[in-house]
Amino acid sequence: MTLLLDIAPHISPVSPNTPGAELYERFQNEPDTLAIAVVDQAGAPVGLVERNAFLVLMAAQHGYALWSKRPASHMMKRDPVVADGDTTLAEFFGSVLAERPSELLHGFIVTRAGRYAGVGTALALLQASAAAASSHAETMSRLASEAGEALAAKGRFLAVMSHEIRTPLNGVLAVAEIVRRKSQQPDLAPFIDTILESGGALLRLLNDALDLSRAEAAGLGLDEAPLSAGRILEDVSGLWSAQAELKGLEIRAVYDGPADLWILADSVRLRQVLNNLVGNALKFTSQGGVDVRLAAVVEGDDVRLAGTVTDTGPGIPGDRLEAVFAPFQQTEEGMRHGGAGLGLAVCRQIVERMNGTISARPREGGAELAFEIPLRRLPAPEAEAGAPQAVEAGEAVHVLIVDDNATNRMVAQTLCEMFGCSSEAVDNGEDAVEAAASGRFDLVLMDIKMPGIDGIEATRRIRSGGGPASQAPILALTANADPSDAAFYRMCGMNGVVEKPIKPERLLAAMNAVLQVGGEGAEARAA
Numbered sequence: 001m002t003l004l005l006d007i008a009p010h011i012s013p014v015s016p017n018t019p020g021a022e023l024y025e026r027f028q029n030e031p032d033t034l035a036i037a038v039v040d041q042a043g044a045p046v047g048l049v050e051r052n053a054f055l056v057l058m059a060a061q062h063g064y065a066l067w068s069k070r071p072a073s074h075m076m077k078r079d080p081v082v083a084d085g086d087t088t089l090a091e092f093f094g095s096v097l098a099e100r101p102s103e104l105l106h107g108f109i110v111t112r113a114g115r116y117a118g119v120g121t122a123l124a125l126l127q128a129s130a131a132a133a134s135s136h137a138e139t140m141s142r143l144a145s146e147a148g149e150a151l152a153a154k155g156r157f158l159a160v161m162s163h164e165i166r167t168p169l170n171g172v173l174a175v176a177e178i179v180r181r182k183s184q185q186p187d188l189a190p191f192i193d194t195i196l197e198s199g200g201a202l203l204r205l206l207n208d209a210l211d212l213s214r215a216e217a218a219g220l221g222l223d224e225a226p227l228s229a230g231r232i233l234e235d236v237s238g239l240w241s242a243q244a245e246l247k248g249l250e251i252r253a254v255y256d257g258p259a260d261l262w263i264l265a266d267s268v269r270l271r272q273v274l275n276n277l278v279g280n281a282l283k284f285t286s287q288g289g290v291d292v293r294l295a296a297v298v299e300g301d302d303v304r305l306a307g308t309v310t311d312t313g314p315g316i317p318g319d320r321l322e323a324v325f326a327p328f329q330q331t332e333e334g335m336r337h338g339g340a341g342l343g344l345a346v347c348r349q350i351v352e353r354m355n356g357t358i359s360a361r362p363r364e365g366g367a368e369l370a371f372e373i374p375l376r377r378l379p380a381p382e383a384e385a386g387a388p389q390a391v392e393a394g395e396a397v398h399v400l401i402v403d404d405n406a407t408n409r410m411v412a413q414t415l416c417e418m419f420g421c422s423s424e425a426v427d428n429g430e431d432a433v434e435a436a437a438s439g440r441f442d443l444v445l446m447d448i449k450m451p452g453i454d455g456i457e458a459t460r461r462i463r464s465g466g467g468p469a470s471q472a473p474i475l476a477l478t479a480n481a482d483p484s485d486a487a488f489y490r491m492c493g494m495n496g497v498v499e500k501p502i503k504p505e506r507l508l509a510a511m512n513a514v515l516q517v518g519g520e521g522a523e524a525r526a527a
Contacts, residue, residue: 004092005085007128008110008118013037016046016073023072024058027051035107035119038076043115047076050106052185081108085117089128093175094406101175101410105183122179123188126195129172173501175407178414222266222353223483226378229261229296229305236274236292244282250289251278257296263303264376269350273358274307276343277369281311284367288312303377308370316367321360347371397515398440401425402432402458403447403477408500412445412477415504419511429453433461439469443511446494448478456492463493473514477502 011030014023016038026036038047054075058064067075081103083092104122111117172195180192237253244251274292281290290311297304316324325348351358356373399421401412409425416423424441426432430453436444444462448455455476463470473495478485486497495514498507 002089002128002132003085004083004087004089004110004120005112005117007089007124008085008108008120010118011036013039013045013116014049014072015039015041016071016076018072019068020054020058020070020072020075021064021068023049023054023075024064024068027055034121034123037109037116037119038072039116045080045082045109045111045116047073047078048080048107048109048119049076053077053106077106080106083108083110083120085110085112089125089132092125093129093410101178101414102182105179105185123191126172126176126179126192129175130195133172175411177504178411178418181418222269224264224266226381227263227265227267227270229257229263229294229303230255230259232267232270232274233292233294236271236278240275240278240282240290244290247282247286249282249285249287251282251292252289253292253294255294255296257294258298260380261296261298261303262378262380263296263305264378265305265373266354269354270373273347273350273371274309276347277307277309280343281309281313281367281369284313285311286313288366298377301377303375304372305375306370306372308368310363310366310368312366314367315363315365316360318362321362324360325358344369397421397442397511399423400432400435400441400444402427402429402444402450402455404428404450405447408447408477411502415502415507418504419508421511429455429458429461432458433465436462436472437465437469439467441469441472443515444472444474445477445498446474448476448489456489459489459493475510475514 011033014026014036018038023036027033034051036049036051037045038049039045049072057067057075060066081100104125107122108120109116109118110120176192176195180189183189183192233253233255237251240251274294278290278292288311290309293308293310295306297306325344348358351371351373354373354375356371358369358371361368361370397420399416401409401416401423403409403412403425404427406427409427413423413425421443424435426435429450432444432446433453435441446455446459450458453461455478459474462472462474474493476486476489476494476497477500478489478497479500489497496510498510
C-alpha cells in the first residue's frame with residue numbers, strides 16, 4: 001500500500017521571509033525541484049512556491065530586480081493542497097483529487113503530525129499509480145500462466161482481475177489524459193505521454209491475456225457482420241503510420257481484390273490479427289519497412305482472404321517458426337525487446353476460430369507471417385439515404401453519473417465538463433433510480449458492478465418507472481464490455497456500452513450516438 005510519504009521527497013523548505021534571490025538560486029541549482037514549501041517557525045506549512053510560476057515572474061522585464069529582494073510570502077501560493085503523509089494513494093484520489101484536481105498541477109504539501117514532511121507533484125502521483133497498476137498486471141499474468149491446468153478457473157480469475165485492474169487503470173489513463181489536455185507546462189508533456197503509452201501497452205497486455213484465456217476455454221466469440229473487404233486495411237495503415245515514421249520506417253499496405261467485394265466477417269477480430277502482426281513487425285524492425293498485403297480471391301459464393309506481413313528485421317530462426325505462436329514463447333530477440341509473448345498466440349486462436357490457418361515463413365533478411373481465412377461472400381448493400389447529423393453533446397445536456405468508485409466519478413465528471421455538459425454524480429444504484437425518476441437528466445452513465453443494487457438492476461428499475469424519465473438514454477461504463485456482455489446490457493434496457501479505461505473520443509462518440517437516437521426527448525427534457 002503506497003502512502004503519500006512514499007512519493008513526496010523531503011525538499012528543504014524556506015521561511016516566509018526568505019528573499020526571492022535565494023529561491024531563484026535554489027531553483028537554478030536544483031533542476032528537478034518543481035516546488036518548495038514555505039513553513040513557519042513551528043514547521044507548519046503556510047504556502048508553496050511553484051517553480052514555473054516563480055521563474056515566469058523572474059523572467060519578466062525588470063522581474064529579477066523587482067522580486068529578488070521581496071520575501072517568499074509575496075510569491076507563494078497561500079492555499080496549496082495539504083494532505084497527511086499517512087494517506088494512501090487511493091484515499092487521496094478519492095477525496096482531495098476529486099475536489100481540487102487542477103490544483104495538483106502546482107504540487108501539494110505532505111505533512112506528518114501537522115508539520116511539513118515533503119512535497120508531492122502530479123507527475124509523482126501518476127508514476128506511482130502506473131507502477132501500482134503495472135504490478136497488478138504482472139501478478140495477474142504470472143498467476144494465469146501457473147493455472148494452465150484449470151482453464152475454467154483461469155478464465156474466471158482473469159475475468160475478475162480484468163475488471164479490478166481496469167478500474168485503477170481507468171483512473172491512471174483518464175487522469176493522465178486530463179492533465180495532458182489541461183497542463184500549461186510543456187516540460188511535463190513527455191512524461192505524461194510516457195504514462196499514456198505505458199498504460200496503453202498494459203491495457204493491450206491485459207486484453208491479450210483475457211482473449212487467450214477465452215480462446216483456450218472455447219469462449220472466444222465472433223461477432224460477424226457485413227464488411228467491405230477493401231476497407232479492412234484502411235484503419236490498420238492509419239493506426240501504425242505515425243509509429244513507423246517515428247522509427248524512420250516505411251509501412252506499405254496493399255489490397256489485392258475486387259473493390260466492391262463484401263464479406264461476412266468479424267471486423268474487430270480481423271483487425272486485431274492484422275494490428276498484432278503489424279505491431280510485432282514494427283517492434284523488431286529498426287531499418288527498412290513493413291509490407292502488409294491483403295488478397296481476396298472470390299470462388300463462387302466463397303472468398304479466400306489471405307494476408308501477409310513482411311518486415312526487414314532480424315527474422316525468425318528456422319527451428320522457432322512454429323514455437324512463436326505458443327503462449328509465453330519468444331525468440332531471444334523477442335526477449336530483448338520485451339513483451340509477454342501473447343500477441344501471436346492470440347492471432348493463432350482468432351484465425352483458427354475462423355477456420356483459417358496462420359504460419360511464420362522462412363525468409364532472407366526479415367520475417368514473414370501469413371494467414372488465410374475462408375469467408376462468405378455477400379451482395380453489396382444498397383446505398384442508404386443520408387443519415388441525420390449527430391446530436392453533439394453540449395450545454396443543454398445534463399448527465400447523471402453512477403459509479404461507486406470516487407476516481408471514476410471524478411474522471412467522468414471532468415470529461416463531461418470538457419464536452420460542455422453539466423453533470424451530477426451518485427455512488428450507488430438506489431440513488432441512481434431516485435435521481436433518474438426526477439426527469440432532469442438527458443443521459444445516464446451507469447457503472448455495472450456496484451454493491452447493493454448494481455447497474456443492471458438500476459437500469460431495469462429506471463425503465464419500469466414509466467413516464468418520459470424512464471426513456472432517458474443509458475450508457476454502460478464498464479470494464480466488462482465483451483460482445484456478449486454488451487448484448488446482455490442492451491437486453492436489460494441500456495442503449496450502448498463504453499469500455500473502461502475510458503477514452504474521451506469514444507465516450508463522446510457514444511454520447512452523440514444515443515443522443516441522436518433520442519434527440520427529441522432530450523430536447524424536451526432540456527426545455
